[in-house]
């Protein structure tokens with residue numbers, strides 16, 4: 001009889017802790033404002049989706065795996081906007097040539113620039129805090 005009461009108490013305590021922890025997570029303001037895309041970047045995003053860049057490329061590791069991850073290609077010292085343009089101009093054996101207009105290319109670059117501004121992938125600069133959060137280093141931190 002004593003055991004049952006004790007068990008109910010422990011389960012009750014666990015459920016309360018669980019609810020409280022969830023409350024903290026879902027009301028946390030730590031994640032900040034969602035990223036806003038400029039008009040140009042929105043056009044780029046639409047092309048990205050319409051032309052299925054995602055079927056071969058990833059951002060933040062998500063997408064197809066035929067081509068490389070493009071999260072930080074914009075700020076990559078050896079690559080950047082002109083390099084991106086060159087790929088869009090000519091394609092390669094395993095990437096189709098798209099015949100984009102200059103504006104379309106600029107829009108895709110604006111989209112990739114915005115993605116680049118949001119963080120690093122892969123992100124090796126992560127710290128595990130005592131409360132279980134993984135703290136990542138973001139690019140747009142004040």
Ligand code: HEC
Nearest residue numbers: 048051052053056066067068073084087092094095096108
């Ligand atoms: C059919 C698959 C496929 C599609 C669709 C595709 N790509 Fe690619 N892309 C590749 C492959 C594979 C490479 C790597 C080629 C190489 O390095 O030889 C690549 C390379 C690139 C690169 C250079 C990456 C680097 O780090 O060197 C850029 C930029 C790029 N693609 C942009 C795009 C964009 C933007 C789209 C959509 C408009 C797109 N790709 C659609 C397959 C694809």
